[in-house]
Amino acid sequence: xxxxxTNSHQAPAGADLVKDGTDQTFMNDVIEPSKDVPVLVxxxxxxxxxxxxxxxxxxxxxxxxxxxxxxxKVNIDENPGIAGQLRxxxxxxxxxxxxxxxVDGFMGALPESQVNDFINRMTGEVSxxxxxxxxERAQEALSQGDMGGAAQDFATALQMDQxxxxxxxxxxxxxxxxxxxxxxxxxLDNVPETLKSAPxxxxxxxxxxxxxxxxxxxxxxxxxSAVQSAPNAETWHTLGRARLGAGDMDGAADALxxxxxxxxxxxxxxxxxxLLRVFESAGAGSELAKNGRRRLSSILFS
Numbered sequence: 001x002x003x004x005x006t007n008s009h010q011a012p013a014g015a016d017l018v019k020d021g022t023d024q025t026f027m028n029d030v031i032e033p034s035k036d037v038p039v040l041v042x043x044x045x046x047x048x049x050x051x052x053x054x055x056x057x058x059x060x061x062x063x064x065x066x067x068x069x070x071x072x073k074v075n076i077d078e079n080p081g082i083a084g085q086l087r088x089x090x091x092x093x094x095x096x097x098x099x100x101x102x103v104d105g106f107m108g109a110l111p112e113s114q115v116n117d118f119i120n121r122m123t124g125e126v127s128x129x130x131x132x133x134x135x136e137r138a139q140e141a142l143s144q145g146d147m148g149g150a151a152q153d154f155a156t157a158l159q160m161d162q163x164x165x166x167x168x169x170x171x172x173x174x175x176x177x178x179x180x181x182x183x184x185x186x187x188l189d190n191v192p193e194t195l196k197s198a199p200x201x202x203x204x205x206x207x208x209x210x211x212x213x214x215x216x217x218x219x220x221x222x223x224x225s226a227v228q229s230a231p232n233a234e235t236w237h238t239l240g241r242a243r244l245g246a247g248d249m250d251g252a253a254d255a256l257x258x259x260x261x262x263x264x265x266x267x268x269x270x271x272x273x274x275l276l277r278v279f280e281s282a283g284a285g286s287e288l289a290k291n292g293r294r295r296l297s298s299i300l301f302s
Contacts, residue, residue, distance in 0.1 A: 019072055021079075026074075026082050029072045030072050034097035035099055040095070040119075041095045042058055042072070043094070044074070045075060046077065051091055051109075053109040054092045055092075057111075069122055069123055076088065086102065091107075092108065093105065093107045117134070121159050138151075138153035147174055151171065154167045155171065165201050166200045169203065172188050173207065176207060203282070206277045206280035206281040207281040215245075218238060218245075220248075233259045236255050236256070239255040249288060250288055260300075275292065
């Protein structure tokens, strides 16, 4: 095995957690031990630059896990058999084995934090900080329209913590934003009873209701013309619904507040009820909800 100076793919002498493997020893090195603890197999080659980056990173992570996971490194130039059976087409590639079967994996030289996340998933360890970081990254991706990245991070967070309300709600929002309300509803319908009243779950349910409310909303330009012609509680309420249909939550809140200011009881307080769902959908801690509730209170109690 080629030595790159940093021993990136040379196991320490006598180490049991990190070792070199071959096609011939794969059963003893990987399959049998994986019945006791997860075994990660790092497929690499001496000519692969990213492999040299990943090597020390994954070794540190496995060592830090303290025996909860093992690492076997397979040089595919010298041992192409198992890599061929697993259809490894790009390296570095890491495949995790549990109970004698491949169960998960990743490709490329991931940063150490993501390697640690992967190992935690394999060992069942849950780090609240790591889950929170994944959810935050997913929410940022969702806000930027990166549905694939958001879905992947929300799903990873759920693998680490199956009862994370923010991750469940986030995954439902991904489907809702992607035009699949049926799948979003299916996710929410399977929420554990203990989480159904969680703010994040309630917020996405409110978003689904708003999506239904907006389905038959008029065009914004048409509703704006109606307000200019006859600015009353009805036309402002209609403009609020139109802006919701266009995805303008802030503009919708403004219009609904105008409707309430003119006639708080119009149509059985329809504007106020819709506005409260807007606040719930945006989240109790959002600026829209906080500012909107202050404005609503000043209207109702003036």
